[in-house]
Amino acid sequence: xxxxxxxxxxxxxxxxxxxxxxxxxxxxxxxxxxxSPFGKPSIALTxxxxxxxxxxxxxxxxxGRERLxxxxxxxxxxxxxxxxxxxxxxxxxxxxxxPALVHGLxxxxxILKDLTPRARLALANALVRxxxxxxxxxxxxxxxxxxxxxxxxxxxxxxxxxxxAALVEGRWLSETVxxxxxxxxxxxxxxxxxxxxxxxxxxxxxxxDRNGQRELHLVLEEPPVRGGGLLILxxxxxxxxxxxxxxxxxxxxxxxxxxxxxxxxxxxxxxxEQLAGLSxxxxxxxxxxxxxxxxxxxxxxxxxxxxxxxxxxxxxxxAGLLIGGYLRDPDDLxxxxxxxxxxxxxxxxxxxxxxFPVRLPSGAEGETRAAIGFAAFAPDYAAGAPVLQPRCEIxxxxxxxxxxxxxxxxxDAATIRARALSAIPxxxxxxxxxxxxxxxILAACQEELxxxxxxxxxxxxxxxxxxxxxxxxxxxxxVYDFLRVQVAAFAGDPWFAENAELIYVLDSPEHEAEVAHxxxxxxxxxxxxxxxxxxxxxxxxxxACNAGARQARGEALALVNSDVIPVGNGxxxxxVAKLDKRRRIGAVGPKLLYEDGxxxxxxxxxxxxxxxxxxxHHYFKGMPGSYAPANVERPVPGVTGACIVMARELxxxxxxxxxSYVIGDYEDSDLCLKIRRAGLGIIYVPDVALYHLERQSxxxxxxxxxGAASQHNAWLQMRRWDAQIAALMQAFETSAAEPALLQxxxxxxxxxxxxxxxxxxxxx
Numbered sequence: 217x218x219x220x221x222x223x224x225x226x227x228x229x230x231x232x233x234x235x236x237x238x239x240x241x242x243x244x245x246x247x248x249x250x251x252s253p254f255g256k257p258s259i260a261l262t263x264x265x266x267x268x269x270x271x272x273x274x275x276x277x278x279x280g281r282e283r284l285x286x287x288x289x290x291x292x293x294x295x296x297x298x299x300x301x302x303x304x305x306x307x308x309x310x311x312x313x314x315p316a317l318v319h320g321l322x323x324x325x326x327i328l329k330d331l332t333p334r335a336r337l338a339l340a341n342a343l344v345r346x347x348x349x350x351x352x353x354x355x356x357x358x359x360x361x362x363x364x365x366x367x368x369x370x371x372x373x374x375x376x377x378x379x380x381a382a383l384v385e386g387r388w389l390s391e392t393v394x395x396x397x398x399x400x401x402x403x404x405x406x407x408x409x410x411x412x413x414x415x416x417x418x419x420x421x422x423x424x425d426r427n428g429q430r431e432l433h434l435v436l437e438e439p440p441v442r443g444g445g446l447l448i449l450x451x452x453x454x455x456x457x458x459x460x461x462x463x464x465x466x467x468x469x470x471x472x473x474x475x476x477x478x479x480x481x482x483x484x485x486x487x488x489e490q491l492a493g494l495s496x497x498x499x500x501x502x503x504x505x506x507x508x509x510x511x512x513x514x515x516x517x518x519x520x521x522x523x524x525x526x527x528x529x530x531x532x533x534x535a536g537l538l539i540g541g542y543l544r545d546p547d548d549l550x551x552x553x554x555x556x557x558x559x560x561x562x563x564x565x566x567x568x569x570x571x572f573p574v575r576l577p578s579g580a581e582g583e584t585r586a587a588i589g590f591a592a593f594a595p596d597y598a599a600g601a602p603v604l605q606p607r608c609e610i611x612x613x614x615x616x617x618x619x620x621x622x623x624x625x626x627x628d629a630a631t632i633r634a635r636a637l638s639a640i641p642x643x644x645x646x647x648x649x650x651x652x653x654x655x656x657i658l659a660a661c662q663e664e665l666x667x668x669x670x671x672x673x674x675x676x677x678x679x680x681x682x683x684x685x686x687x688x689x690x691x692x693x694x695v696y697d698f699l700r701v702q703v704a705a706f707a708g709d710p711w712f713a714e715n716a717e718l719i720y721v722l723d724s725p726e727h728e729a730e731v732a733h734x735x736x737x738x739x740x741x742x743x744x745x746x747x748x749x750x751x752x753x754x755x756x757x758x759x760a761c762n763a764g765a766r767q768a769r770g771e772a773l774a775l776v777n778s779d780v781i782p783v784g785n786g787x788x789x790x791x792v793a794k795l796d797k798r799r800r801i802g803a804v805g806p807k808l809l810y811e812d813g814x815x816x817x818x819x820x821x822x823x824x825x826x827x828x829x830x831x832x833h834h835y836f837k838g839m840p841g842s843y844a845p846a847n848v849e850r851p852v853p854g855v856t857g858a859c860i861v862m863a864r865e866l867x868x869x870x871x872x873x874x875x876s877y878v879i880g881d882y883e884d885s886d887l888c889l890k891i892r893r894a895g896l897g898i899i900y901v902p903d904v905a906l907y908h909l910e911r912q913s914x915x916x917x918x919x920x921x922x923g924a925a926s927q928h929n930a931w932l933q934m935r936r937w938d939a940q941i942a943a944l945m946q947a948f949e950t951s952a953a954e955p956a957l958l959q960x961x962x963x964x965x966x967x968x969x970x971x972x973x974x975x976x977x978x979x980x
């Protein structure tokens with residue numbers, strides 16, 4: 217029962233007051249009044265002397281009046297007083313009522329009557345999105361029944377949300393048509409007997425057609441057997457209701473892919489993104505579908521002076537998309553390069569293009585024409601999904617559009633890395649190109665390889681020492697020519713045979729049977745125990761060494777290349793003996809000789825090139841092995857990873873070799889810099905000599921793009937250690953260790969140069 221009681225200063229009462237039960241103990245008070253010229257009216261509710269929590273919304277009526285709808289919860293013990301204030305001179309108006317007298321559920325038609333279309337939308341949005349969590353209505357059966365009736369009153373015959381294709385992980389791709397004013401899906405809810413549930417639905421809205429309709433694609437969970445629920449889709453300006461049918465046989469993704477997806481670039485890319493985001497199985501299915509039904513390659517090749525272009529590189533990972541190709545535009549007709557994606561506007565790429573000169577065959581007796589090669593990076597493209605054939609457009613100032621599409625691209629990290637390293641010729645690479653274009657995708661490749669690397673398999677040949685004094689870890693990659701000589705030299709060294717643990721790490725798993733057979737034969741021939749760790753996937757020099765170090769048990773760790781051969785016996789204990797904790801020696805390295813006896817390594821130092829980048833150099837490289845300055849034991853900035861000896865515990869504490877460096881270069885100097893940052897020194901020991909057949913193994917690896925990989929690694933080292941290297945080299949060049957270093961370093965970082973008396977050394 218409702219009774220109106222104007223306050224003392226009021227002279228008129230509202231025209232209409234209604235009370236409805238929404239469900240449980242939640243009610244809706246609707247107060248209809250003439251539009252007020254004094255401001256926005258408001259209603260306050262009190263019961264039992266306390267103000268009640270309430271949520272209100274203002275709804276316009278078709279006749280120009282206004283209806284204030286206030287949702288609130290009643291305890292059922294006290295009458296409630298509603299006070300209406302329109303800020304006018306007539307004052308406030310009060311109404312007293314008892315909600316306990318309202319028994320029946322609200323009639324949706326009564327609540328919706330006379331409301332404008334916009335008001336109906338606003339009320340529905342409040343009933344679906346705002347009020348259920350506020351009043352805990354999402355699981356109240358009576359409220360769910362009322363809400364269903366109200367939605368069906370707004371949408372008497374909602375269309376069904378039919379499945380288009382079965383995906384993975386119990387997900388369906390579903391499709392429907394919605395009005396064009398559903399401009400962006402904000403929220404989605406499922407309404408069924410289990411409750412009102414908010415859904416996180418990946419969605420894609422197509423462009424509006426001439427009939428004012430848009431295609432909407434959603435990724436839904438497989439429905440229950442009986443179905444019968446409603447799907448509520450809300451945007452800022454619209455609300456759409458669809459029925460959810462029961463479980464049925466969904467079409468296969470392959471059939472859908474061969475049909476609609478084949479002609480819809482954006483939709484195809486969007487589905488790829490959704491599959492990749494579901495699981496690893498989904499990512500693999502996305503790759504399979506693209507390879508099973510590839511799109512036609514598109515390019516523009518011409519021998520005249522009209523614009524020509526080709527896109528032959530488009531590799532994608534979690535960092536983004538790297539594209540590459542060439543352009544010919546002799547008359548400067550190019551306006552923009554656009555990269556299309558699954559949703560949203562195309563990405564303008566022209567300002568991101570890194571350009572370099574190339575020559576193209578003209579087709580006449582080996583003649584060539586000048587063109588512009590390019591590479592560009594689009595970060596976060598497709599959320600890292602493996603889009604293997606993205607579409608690119610070349611827009612000319614004349615309005616002409618040229619479409620480019622590459623062949624199907626690789627999806628695995630190792631091949632993407634190799635393609636990225638060949639995107640820009642090494643002679644044209646700059647620091648800016650590396651930082652803006654190549655480095656992000658290479659870093660993501662290294663991270664992916666590290667995350668997804670299976671544990672290596674271990675094969676043992678013979679029984680090594682129970683408590684080895686030193687572990688020797690040697691990475692192998694595709695070239696095994698030096699193993700016979702190396703194992704023979706190790707086996708002929710009594711100390712090595714008795715005290716050392718030998719661990720080979722194979723980083724080319726396709727050769728596992730061949731290498732295992734070879735090592736097994738060498739063990740039988742020489743009796744030297746050894747282990748073979750076979751990586752299940754190629755990870756590079758750093759990953760192989762780190763895996764071997766984790767397997768090692770010796771107190772000292774020697775990291776040695778497969779093309780390093782000892783000159784004589786006793787080399788390993790002589791190096792281990794130099795690891796003096798009292799002198800804070802962190803690592804030692806020997807003299808390394810070329811085949812002809814000339815010096816390959818007498819310590820590592822840093823020197824800037826013409827561009828200001830720090831490069832790694834070896835002292836006295838190429839000088840005779842007997843060269844006097846190279847035969848003095850001394851501190852050095854670093855030693856090469858071809859043979860470095862240090863405590864195994866220290867190697868682990870420092871995180872081993874940094875696997876961010878690509879393939880194999882500069883990770884040894886990075887490790888040396890970490891040793892110095894820990895406050896430890898590095899010693900060159902010329903009394904120990906080994907032959908190093910430098911890079912004879914790696915130069916035979918066809919996937920090693922030395923120029924680009926080496927430049928990337930030099931850039932990465934420079935980016936991380938520039939100031940520290942400068943201070944370190946200044947200290948070595950001036951023989952003033954700490955003062956100069958402290959001035960260059962951040963106060964919180966340990967010194968890179970311990971307290972040594974430096975002896976000067978000059979580089980050849």
